[in-house]
Amino acid sequence: xxxxxxxxxxxxxxxxxxxxxxxxxxxxxxxxxxxxxxxxxxxxxxxxxxxxxxxxxxxxxxxxxxxxxxxxxxxxxxxxxxxxxxxxxxxxxxxxxxxxxxxxxxxxxxxxxxxxxxxxxxxxxxxxxxxxxxxxxxxxxxxxxxxxxxxxxxxxxxxxxxxxxxxxxxxxxxxxxxxxxxxxxxxxxxxxxxxxxxxxxxxxxxxxxxxxxxxxxxxxxxxxxxxxxxxxxxxxxxxxxxxxxxxxxxxxxxxxxxxxxxxxxxxxxxxxxxxxxxxxxxxxxxxxxxxxxxxxxxxxxxxxxxxxxxxxxxxxxxxxxxxxxxxxxxxxxxxxxxxxxxxxxxxxxxxxxxxxxxxxxxxxxxxxxxxxxxxxxxxxxxxxxxxxxxxxxxxxxxxxxxxxxxxxxxxxxxxxxxxxxxxxxxxxxxxxxxxxxxxxxxxxxxxxxxxxxxxxxxxxxxxxxxxxxxxxxxxxxxxxxxxxxxxxxxx
Numbered sequence: 001x002x003x004x005x006x007x008x009x010x011x012x013x014x015x016x017x018x019x020x021x022x023x024x025x026x027x028x029x030x031x032x033x034x035x036x037x038x039x040x041x042x043x044x045x046x047x048x049x050x051x052x053x054x055x056x057x058x059x060x061x062x063x064x065x066x067x068x069x070x071x072x073x074x075x076x077x078x079x080x081x082x083x084x085x086x087x088x089x090x091x092x093x094x095x096x097x098x099x100x101x102x103x104x105x106x107x108x109x110x111x112x113x114x115x116x117x118x119x120x121x122x123x124x125x126x127x128x129x130x131x132x133x134x135x136x137x138x139x140x141x142x143x144x145x146x147x148x149x150x151x152x153x154x155x156x157x158x159x160x161x162x163x164x165x166x167x168x169x170x171x172x173x174x175x176x177x178x179x180x181x182x183x184x185x186x187x188x189x190x191x192x193x194x195x196x197x198x199x200x201x202x203x204x205x206x207x208x209x210x211x212x213x214x215x216x217x218x219x220x221x222x223x224x225x226x227x228x229x230x231x232x233x234x235x236x237x238x239x240x241x242x243x244x245x246x247x248x249x250x251x252x253x254x255x256x257x258x259x260x261x262x263x264x265x266x267x268x269x270x271x272x273x274x275x276x277x278x279x280x281x282x283x284x285x286x287x288x289x290x291x292x293x294x295x296x297x298x299x300x301x302x303x304x305x306x307x308x309x310x311x312x313x314x315x316x317x318x319x320x321x322x323x324x325x326x327x328x329x330x331x332x333x334x335x336x337x338x339x340x341x342x343x344x345x346x347x348x349x350x351x352x353x354x355x356x357x358x359x360x361x362x363x364x365x366x367x368x369x370x371x372x373x374x375x376x377x378x379x380x381x382x383x384x385x386x387x388x389x390x391x392x393x394x395x396x397x398x399x400x401x402x403x404x405x406x407x408x409x410x411x412x413x414x415x416x417x418x419x420x421x422x423x424x425x426x427x428x429x430x431x432x433x434x435x436x437x438x439x440x441x442x443x444x445x446x447x448x449x450x451x452x453x454x455x456x457x458x459x460x461x462x463x464x465x466x467x468x469x470x471x472x473x474x475x476x477x478x479x480x481x482x483x484x485x486x487x488x489x490x491x
Contacts, residue, residue: 001461003063003318004246008274009172012056012179014191019212023049025367026207026216028195031061032171033345033356034222035178035189036102040364042185049187049214051207053194056179057172059481060224060352063320065244065267065282066171067257068099068353070143071118071163074130074261075328075349077137082328088141090377091329097373098357102174103167109177113169116269117256119151121160127262128159134261135161152254154308168257168269171353196485198228198342205341218341218367222360225323225470226344227482231335234451234483237323237347239470242285243297243460245317246271246278251310253279266304278315281305288321289453289467290400294460319461321470321481322350332359332378333366343367400467404454405431416441422457422464422475432491433457433464437475443491444477450484464488 025041027034030052038048052058070092080088106113122128138145138161146162179189197208198219207214226233242265249270258268260283267282281304284297291297298317305311325331325347332345343366345359362374372378404424412426422435424446431454433446446455446464453468463480464473472480477488 001318002316003244004271004273004278004280004316005064005066005170005172006057006062007316008170009057009062010176012172012176012189012191014055015183015188017190017193017209017211019209019214021049022215023047024216025049025218025220026051026205026214027220027222028198028207028227029222029224030056030175030179030189030191031059031222031224031356032175032352033360034220035175035182036105036357036360037220037222037364038182038187038189039178039185040360041367042182042187044364044368046368047186048182049216050182050189051193051195051209051214052189052191053479055191056189057175060320060322061171061175063244063318064171064352065269065280066353067118067166067168067267067269068102068113069118069163069166069257069351070095070099070354071120071138071145071161071166072351073120073259074134075351076141076143077130077133079328080137080141085137085140087329087377088137090375092138092141092143094358094362094374094377095351095354097361098354099167101361102353102357105177106169106174109174109181111169111173111177113167115165115167118163118166119160119256119258120261121151121153121157121258122261123155123157124262125158127260130261131159131161151258152256153258154254166257168271170271170273194479194485195227200338200340218343220363220367221342221344223482224321225346225483226335227485228335228342228344229450229483230337231339231344232337233331233344233346234469236326236331238326239288240285240322240324240350241288241291241294241319241458241465242282242322242350243294243301243317243319244280244282245298245301245305245314246280247305247309247311247314249277249279249311253309253311264300276315279305279309279311282320287467288470288472289456289458289465294319294458298460321472322352323347323470324349329377330355330359332362332374400453404456404467420459420462422459422462424454424457427491430491433488435462435464435475437462442476444473445489445491447489448484449486449488450482
């Protein structure tokens with residue numbers, strides 16, 4: 001599966017890796033957050049290196065729907081419930097700064113974007129009740145949203161909120177422009193180098209890779225979920241997988257950006273890329289590694305879309321991974337445990353185009369010695385809803401650990417799975433992940449190298465996914481995304 005953005009992405013060149021080099025800051029991860037942070041630091045006069053394990057935008061940024069919006073489903077009311085209206089106002093202010101910075105950068109760099117109305121809609125009475133709460137929370141926090149049922153959608157809705165003046169764009173085009181500015185300012189972007197550790201050595205920080213180490217005064221973990229366990233972020237964010245497809249348009253389609261509050265979620269926007277015009281439809285999310293027959297979720301999106309809109313069969317299908325924060329706002333700043341001058345950003349809750357830039361503005365300002373533009377928003381805080389959410393999520397993780405090991409040790413078979421299928425079986429007293437792709441059967445350890453959860457087969461993406469904290473591996477065992485930092489062991 002490949003996203004529309006990655007298939008139509010401009011080339012982003014890589015710089016050679018020079019082990020032993022010293023920098024002011026090393027940024028790990030070349031998605032939107034990492035590259036914006038790197039550019040801001042370079043503008044501040046720093047010597048910056050960005051290290052990316054795969055290629056720029058390979059994970060979240062290259063698989064987003066790329067909506068730049070302050071109307072974010074029911075997020076604002078969730079922030080207000082977890083904290084208060086003041087925090088919801090701070091959250092919107094930070095996202096507004098992120099939105100404004102990103103669109104100004106695109107204007108200055110010649111990256112095209114389209115201004116669109118953002119819509120959140122409901123098709124059930126329960127969803128309408130959720131929208132009423134979101135409307136009130138947005139208005140209390142200073143965001144003037146409009147109520148209307150005239151959405152332009154080809155089906156009736158119970159309620160809808162509208163926010164004009166939002167935007168959509170091609171995210172990899174923005175990454176290419178960011179990378180180009182970074183190089184003009186003497187920064188480097190090295191792709192294909194995986195960071196495995198970041199540690200303090202005296203008064204400096206060592207960034208460890210299999211190809212050699214770098215030294216820096218500061219490091220930024222912009223990897224979706226931080227790769228270092230000592231921050232404990234894996235325990236306070238919930239990894240979620242969702243699906244998307246791009247359908248060639250054959251007739252009129254709505255021009256706005258839409259998101260439903262009912263389940264299964266439906267996200268819509270148009271896109272022009274690679275000489276084609278598409279309707280992008282996403283949704284059908286679930287916790288990573290905890291859904292059987294994930295390809296059925298893509299099939300459901302296709303059925304729903306072709307039943308409502310004038311489109312052809314999907315030309316692109318993909319999925320994305322996002323992280324829901326227990327605190328309802330992102331976690332941004334120095335690692336809370338042994339994290340002096342090591343910064344992280346996670347928990348963007350599917351709104352990384354604005355939250356990611358807001359996080360980069362916050363971190364870069366702190367590193368450069370300036371005031372944090374986000375104020376107190378990203379300071380550590382505990383609330384009763386946070387604690388309840390964290391306890392619930394980690395209870396689910398514990399149950400997944402128990403059931404995964406029990407199931408992995410209970411099954412045994414000598415038969416290879418069918419084409420495109422995978423199964424965890426007991427071999428030699430250990431759980432082994434066995435799958436067949438293109439007629440080749442592969443065996444790897446089914447134990448996630450992060451915290452030893454038992455992997456699940458993802459038949460939509462032919463990958464092994466960890467139901468504990470969201471690490472993912474290819475069918476042949478190569479690491480796709482963390483918090484794990486190495487491939488699967490041989491069986």
